[in-house]
Amino acid sequence: MESLLFRGIILGSIYTLASIGLSLQWGVLRNLNFSHGAAITFGAYIMWSAFNLAHFPYPLAFVLMIIFAFILGIAIEWLTVRPFFGKNDTNIFIGTVALSSILGQVYFLIFGGRQKFLEPMFDGVIKLGSLRATIHEIFTLVITFITLIIIWLVLNKTRIGLSIRAVSQDQVGAVLNGINTRKVYSTTLGVATILAGIAGVLLGPIYYVSPHMGEAPMVKAFIIVILGGLGSLPGTILAAFIVAFVEVFVGISIGVTWAPLSLFIIMVIILVFKPEGLLGVSSRKA
Amino acid sequence: MQEAMPLLEVKNVSRYFGSLAAVDDLSFEVCQGEVFGIAGPNGSGKTTAINVITQIIPPSKGEIFFDGHPIHRLKSHDICHLGIARTFQQPTVFETMSIADNISVGGTFGKKGARDGAAEAEICRLLDFVGLDKDPDTPAKKLIVNDKKKLMLAVALATNPKLLILDEPCAGLTTVESKEIINLIKKVNDLGTTVMLIEHNMQVLMNISDRVMIIDHGTKLCQGTPDFVCCDARVIETYLGRNSVKGGKTFAGAE
Amino acid sequence: MLTKSSNKMRPVYIVLVILLLLVPLIIRDDYLMHLIIMTCVWGIVATNWNLTLGYGGMFHIAQLTFFAVGGYASGIGAVTFGASPWLGLLIGGAAAMAASLVIGLPSLRVKGIYLILLTYAFHNGVSELVNHFRDYTGGSMGLLVPAFEAGSVSFVTHPSYYYYMVLPLLLFSIISTRLIEKSFIGKALMATRDSEVLASVSGINPYKYKLVTFITAAFISGIAGAFYASYLGVIGPEIFSFSLIVNGLGMIVIGGMGTLFGPIAGSFIITFFMEVFSSLEDFRPILVGAVIILALLYAPNGVVNYLGEMLAKIKSRKLPGQARESGE
Numbered sequence: 122m123e124s125l126l127f128r129g130i131i132l133g134s135i136y137t138l139a140s141i142g143l144s145l146q147w148g149v150l151r152n153l154n155f156s157h158g159a160a161i162t163f164g165a166y167i168m169w170s171a172f173n174l175a176h177f178p179y180p181l182a183f184v185l186m187i188i189f190a191f192i193l194g195i196a197i198e199w200l201t202v203r204p205f206f207g208k209n210d211t212n213i214f215i216g217t218v219a220l221s222s223i224l225g226q227v228y229f230l231i232f233g234g235r236q237k238f239l240e241p242m243f244d245g246v247i248k249l250g251s252l253r254a255t256i257h258e259i260f261t262l263v264i265t266f267i268t269l270i271i272i273w274l275v276l277n278k279t280r281i282g283l284s285i286r287a288v289s290q291d292q293v294g295a296v297l298n299g300i301n302t303r304k305v306y307s308t309t310l311g312v313a314t315i316l317a318g319i320a321g322v323l324l325g326p327i328y329y330v331s332p333h334m335g336e337a338p339m340v341k342a343f344i345i346v347i348l349g350g351l352g353s354l355p356g357t358i359l360a361a362f363i364v365a366f367v368e369v370f371v372g373i374s375i376g377v378t379w380a381p382l383s384l385f386i387i388m389v390i391i392l393v394f395k396p397e398g399l400l401g402v403s404s405r406k407a
Numbered sequence: 408m409q410e411a412m413p414l415l416e417v418k419n420v421s422r423y424f425g426s427l428a429a430v431d432d433l434s435f436e437v438c439q440g441e442v443f444g445i446a447g448p449n450g451s452g453k454t455t456a457i458n459v460i461t462q463i464i465p466p467s468k469g470e471i472f473f474d475g476h477p478i479h480r481l482k483s484h485d486i487c488h489l490g491i492a493r494t495f496q497q498p499t500v501f502e503t504m505s506i507a508d509n510i511s512v513g514g515t516f517g518k519k520g521a522r523d524g525a526a527e528a529e530i531c532r533l534l535d536f537v538g539l540d541k542d543p544d545t546p547a548k549k550l551i552v553n554d555k556k557k558l559m560l561a562v563a564l565a566t567n568p569k570l571l572i573l574d575e576p577c578a579g580l581t582t583v584e585s586k587e588i589i590n591l592i593k594k595v596n597d598l599g600t601t602v603m604l605i606e607h608n609m610q611v612l613m614n615i616s617d618r619v620m621i622i623d624h625g626t627k628l629c630q631g632t633p634d635f636v637c638c639d640a641r642v643i644e645t646y647l648g649r650n651s652v653k654g655g656k657t658f659a660g661a662e
Numbered sequence: 663m664l665t666k667s668s669n670k671m672r673p674v675y676i677v678l679v680i681l682l683l684l685v686p687l688i689i690r691d692d693y694l695m696h697l698i699i700m701t702c703v704w705g706i707v708a709t710n711w712n713l714t715l716g717y718g719g720m721f722h723i724a725q726l727t728f729f730a731v732g733g734y735a736s737g738i739g740a741v742t743f744g745a746s747p748w749l750g751l752l753i754g755g756a757a758a759m760a761a762s763l764v765i766g767l768p769s770l771r772v773k774g775i776y777l778i779l780l781t782y783a784f785h786n787g788v789s790e791l792v793n794h795f796r797d798y799t800g801g802s803m804g805l806l807v808p809a810f811e812a813g814s815v816s817f818v819t820h821p822s823y824y825y826y827m828v829l830p831l832l833l834f835s836i837i838s839t840r841l842i843e844k845s846f847i848g849k850a851l852m853a854t855r856d857s858e859v860l861a862s863v864s865g866i867n868p869y870k871y872k873l874v875t876f877i878t879a880a881f882i883s884g885i886a887g888a889f890y891a892s893y894l895g896v897i898g899p900e901i902f903s904f905s906l907i908v909n910g911l912g913m914i915v916i917g918g919m920g921t922l923f924g925p926i927a928g929s930f931i932i933t934f935f936m937e938v939f940s941s942l943e944d945f946r947p948i949l950v951g952a953v954i955i956l957a958l959l960y961a962p963n964g965v966v967n968y969l970g971e972m973l974a975k976i977k978s979r980k981l982p983g984q985a986r987e988s989g990e
């Protein structure tokens with residue numbers, strides 16, 4: 122029982138990281154990014170390369186991953202969001218879908234279809250009472266916690282963070298107050314992609330790294346941001362844990378293939394009956 | 408005219424957006440055949456009130472009756488079939504469709520069961536009526552704002568409404584253009600259509616309306632004949648005190 | 663004005679259809695025939711997708727779900743219940759129609775990103791269902807679906823037979839799109855696409871018209887899916903893959919969203935593009951993705967509109983006076 126609970130918490134942490142980027146992006150751009158899954162994969166592959174090909178130490182590889190992920194995020198914004206922003210939402214959708222398929226194929230060409238094992242920073246197992254946990258799991262918890270605190274600090278204490286919050290509250294007002302929205306948009310996507318990349322790095326040692334490894338977590342991240350209420354960070358975190366627990370408990374009690382099905386059922390129910398999500402504010406109509 | 412039966416009855420209607428009560432326990436009646444004017448400062452809930460009546464946004468609380476039917480649980484299109492048409496504050500038309508097609512949408516779907524579409528003559532009549540002097544095949548997106556407003560009015564009229572609700576039809580127009588619209592509204596009313604008009608310009612509103620309601624913070628401040636409303640102290644306070652630039656001058660002009 | 667121009671075009675269309683009917687007599691190469699048949703199959707999916715997406719403004723990805731459901735339904739019908747592939751066409755269409763009700767009833771109440779996500783969720787949900795009931799669906803192996811037969815003649819050796827099956831379906835898709843576009847349903851649909859709020863206060867029930875169109879488009883796509891399964895002889899979970907969504911959207915975008923012939927042009931372009939660059943193998947998805955993004959950036963209205971504009975420009979250069987007149 123405790124071990125299930127613990128697995129739920131670990132999974133919930135990773136899902137939190139995988140989805141708050143999307144939520145942040147919705148807040149600022151009122152759009153979702155279908156190359157988010159490719160960004161998750163990106164983090165895992167960069168980490169794997171830095172670690173196994175360049176033989177960088179883990180912390181350096183991690184920093185490198187963050188820098189590359191930020192650049193990727195800016196590229197995504199520049200290529201598939203900026204040209205259509207405010208004009209044609211469907212083109213943003215199609216553009217990010219196309220970009221996602223490009224990236225997936227690029228990974229395939231570079232790394233091949235074979236699954237790769239991303240080594241965790243710390244190997245080994247520890248016992249906490251009756252609970253057996255890998256050190257990577259503890260590491261996951263710590264990293265998630267630190268990342269969330271950094272995100273909170275960035276959003277509340279830095280200039281760019283305040284701009285991001287200002288834009289997500291009031292687009293027009295932010296422009297009137299002299300905020301450079303272009304910069305805010307690309308930074309937001311950069312940050313969202315970093316978060317996705319970290320999620321990929323943490324997922325790597327649990328699942329294997331493969332060209333499309335990010336797609337399943339992306340689908341879950343979509344479910345999570347909907348469930349939590351688009352644009353609501355607390356809602357997103359809450360929903361990430363709900364989804365993780367549902368997945369773990371349904372998987373154990375009814376069967377593994379039922380877990381994704383039950384998530385889809387939840388998402389359909391939420392979207393139909395409470396599209397603003399658990400903690401979301403009702404969206405503007407008309 | 409004041410004694411006529413109420414065509415529209417709004418009873419204790421509220422609409423909340425989160426913790427904001429955009430419309431707050433609002434009640435009023437619109438009588439058969441009159442021009443009912445609504446004014447109020449920016450953000451006072453005028454647009455929300457008519458959005459709630461036409462079910463663009465469902466009310467949080469309260470009841471609305473039209474022609475004896477309860478309409479607060481109906482859908483927008485059913486309400487249109489019962490005989491309420493409206494325009495929007497932002498000029499809204501079917502951009503990719505031609506002028507003629509725009510109008511024929513109103514004619515085709517405005518009445519329950521009608522599918523044959525508005526005849527060409529009817530389209531020409533409406534275009535002539537609203538004073539839109541353009542080739543009916545012109546795509547609506549090519550129109551300038553003023554013409555879009557006229558087209559929007561023509562679409563609403565094509566549904567053959569009993570009650571026409573207009574949301575600031577004169578906003579952003581020149582004095583000459585406003586006069587044109589006001590004359591149009593008078594003409595519509597003379598032909599027997601009840602009109603509910605939201606208008607910022609007090610002079611215009613007082614001139615055309617049979618009765619006027621002033622709202623602020625989603626509640627009714629006062630209501631009555633234009634003369635009565637002009638003398639209400641709270642109205643003077645609202646318009647002179649908090650909204651002195653826009654309303655104040657025009658209000659003084661109405662005296 | 664519109665009726666006049668379509669009257670003028672009528673002989674052109676008739677000649678075109680006759681030419682299309684003659685294709686198997688001209689093209690003797692089996693592989694080329696295969697490509698043309700695939701173009702038609704994807705043309706059907708894209709045309710119907712475009713009906714809901716381009717004309718109806720419903721941004722969804724359920725069209726591929728319907729295609730897959732059609733394929734699997736006829737496959738299960740054949741393998742588990744021994745139904746002939748001919749009956750399979752009907753089973754596929756009916757199953758896709760049922761799926762469109764299940765998906766459309768809740769999904770079409772929401773719009774924008776919610777509609778995309780909801781249909782994406784259903785797409786993945788159906789794929790999970792296929793994975794779950796592997797006794798019937800063959801799981802990751804998929805199902806082997808029998809080929810069409812007429813009497814004792816198997817179609818396998820006669821690509822032209824397949825062509826004569828799929829061509830009417832494609833023409834039917836185009837004609838039904840055209841008929842819907844010209845009817846009051848199309849008017850309601852396009853009005854809703856332009857402004858749902860104005861449409862509903864003008865007496866249109868947006869939900870009703872969206873649902874009707876959604877179901878119609880699903881039915882035809884389901885038949886196409888059944889055809890596809892039987893034509894290729896196999897249906898597997900790859901039908902749910904992300905890259906098919908990309909290709910399908912690409913066809914519509916490259917060809918021209920909301921145009922009658924755009925999706926077919928798009929499916930032709932993508933199918934043959936994949937073929938021409940077949941030596942590039944794994945680089946192709948990258949190229950397709952890049953072409954889609956380039957099309958979004960530089961020809962956002964699609965090639966059909968692009969060509970139309972070019973034609974109009976050339977015309978107006980030749981006959982300046984006349985063009986100005988008709989442009990008014």
Ligand SMILES: Nc1ncnc2c1ncn2[C@@H]1O[C@H](COP(=O)(O)OP(=O)(O)OP(=O)(O)O)[C@@H](O)[C@H]1O
Binds near residue numbers: 449
């Ligand atoms: N869909 C919505 N979601 C959240 N808040 C809303 C929504 N629509 C209106 N509001 C808020 O409700 C209040 C009333 O707005 P409304 O548009 O009804 O005012 P109004 O009287 O029409 O103002 P104006 O004269 O500027 O047109 C405003 O504070 C507005 O911000």
Ligand SMILES: [Mg+2]
Binds near residue numbers: 453454455496
């Ligand atoms: Mg207003």
